Amino acid sequence: MGSQQTSYQSIEEIVGDLLKLRIPVPAVGEPPLVRLNDLALVSGQKDDQQDSRLAQVIDIKGNRVTMQVLDGTKGLATDASVTFLGHPMQVTFSDNILGRTFNGKGKVIDNGPELSYDTRVLIGGPTVNPMRRVLASQMIRTKVPMIDVFNCLVESQKIPIFSVSGEPYNRFLSRIGIQADADIIVFGGMGLVFDDFYFFRQSFEDAGVLARTVMFVNQASDSIVERLLVPDMALAVAERFAVEEGKRVLVLLTDMTAYADALKEVGIANERVPSNRGYMGDLYSQLARRYEKACDYAKGGSVTILSVTTMPGNDVSHPVPDNTGYITEGQFYLHSGVLDPFGSLSRLKQFVIGKQTREDHSQVMNTMIRFYSGAVEAEQKQAMAFELSDYDQQLLKFGALFREHFMELEVSMELEDALDLAWKIMADCFSADQLLMKQELVNKYFPRINTTGTDADNKTTPHKEAGAIV
Incomplete structure (x- = not known):
């Protein structure tokens, strides 16, 4: 492009960091001298030294070009020369x-x-x-x-x-x-x-x-x-x-x-x-x-x-x-x-739930959100001094555990660990028939708690009466 070798000293106006100048209109059939987003060097004198600043073309109207000077226009005069580089940033x-x-x-x-x-x-x-x-x-x-x-x-x-x-x-x-x-x-x-x-x-x-x-x-x-x-x-x-x-x-x-x-x-x-x-x-x-x-x-x-x-x-x-x-x-x-x-x-x-993740992912996600929605409603009833049912008390317990172990921004865990924890929290708050989930998933993942506080494999579980999940 010819603009790469040609400098123009036709600055008409400097407003803020914007610089406006006029350039010649190219002849019919010739490429434009400048394109939108092209870069230019604005050169002038500052303290008796050559001062060059980078500018970008942000608007073209006919032969009037508006550029934003990246380093600001302070100290630039209208007799500065503008040389277009012929390419964007x-x-x-x-x-x-x-x-x-x-x-x-x-x-x-x-x-x-x-x-x-x-x-x-x-x-x-x-x-x-x-x-x-x-x-x-x-x-x-x-x-x-x-x-x-x-x-x-x-x-x-x-x-x-x-x-x-x-x-x-x-x-x-x-x-x-x-x-x-x-x-x-x-x-x-x-x-x-x-x-x-x-x-x-x-x-x-x-x-x-x-x-x-x-x-x-x-x-x-x-x-x-x-x-x-x-x-x-x-x-x-x-x-x-x-x-x-x-x-x-x-x-x-x-x-x-x-x-x-x-x-x-x-x-x-x-x-x-x-x-x-x-x-x-x-x-x-x-x-x-x-x-x-x-x-x-x-x-x-x-x-x-x-x-x-x-x-x-x-x-x-x-x-x-x-x-x-x-x-x-x-x-x-x-x-x-x-x-x-x-x-x-x-x-x-x-596109990934249940395809790249565990089979219970979708059911756990939906059930947890359903219970948390109920917990929010139960909290509103509690705030208005309405009488709470046993199920409302279960929801309130779930809501507190959900916020602590899932919603806090500091919580960090792998997806599989999070799904396991979700099952433990649901087991701590609800019975299996209250989950309304696919029975085969409940049979496979729902922690079975007996009266001795151990699971079906006779291993101590993280279930605690106070509702603390570890």
Whole structure:
């Protein structure tokens, strides 16, 4: 492209971090001088020294080009020259990036060696051809019982954690990244305060998973346009690991509401007409372009996306969670410090439950949720001083045990152990005929307690009168 050698000194306006200039109109039949998302170098003089800054094209109207300067426009004058590079943002990809941390411009920020000689790949490419996808069929174990038992995370799934400010969603996201049985973890942080950034990196390092983790971080003090690049960088790297090396990649993104707010801010600065609550009309498309990168490749590995979406005012009808819900395959609903079993949903769990997991999984899942729903109703009756039946007392006991051994975020156990524990809790609270489960499963898994406190094999069971399950 001719734009790679030509510099333009036709800046008309600098507003905030936006720079607007006019370029010549190409002759008929000639390629355009610049394309959307192309990069450019803005060069000027600062303190009698050459000052070059990277910018990205965010809008083209005729021969008027609007660019976002990544390092800000402070100190730039309208006589600065603009040189288009002829390509969008690129990110480094090789095995050398494992264990490394990059900022929103793709630069190393962990004080390690530069990776200038490694392969550079374009970001923000198209989603995968459906013919190269296969139907989701593999489970990603997380050792979180509220996920593994009740809403399985499936390879190639795209699913958000809906939460509100103040909830421990970052802690929960890092724990899933540490415990998930994925080959590679790609982390994308958007608008993180330094404490959160440090927490994620230290957590991965302390758990010994940093060596298989790549981090792209945009801090709250960084440019907002870098915030828009972080998901594309993380997903471009994840795709390469999945396609070229056959890896099972889990992408962690936080917080997609901060990403959407950055889209809104850039759109308003570019004088675009806002839509619902100030967000641009293409919010759905922008989110979908990123989430649809989740894929199980027919010839290769997989990319699974787990994100955080904060809901301002706990309003699920807010444009960001509302649009996200139409794109993703369910959601994990985190509030009051626990995963809500009623608000959470994995639409792909039926592809693995009972197929990759134990035969009793589906029945245990449904029965436990049914009993917990009854426990919530019994608690409401108790709060209103209604008379409680013996069955209500059983439900109250079950509800307390369920919260303690399943819903607490600190609980960690393998799926099979969680299923065994579920049977023990149900046996501690209900008789076999109250379960309303398939009789062959009850005969096989229901703990048989006799009057001596031992099971049918004459082994001491964890059953205790006080209801404590060990």
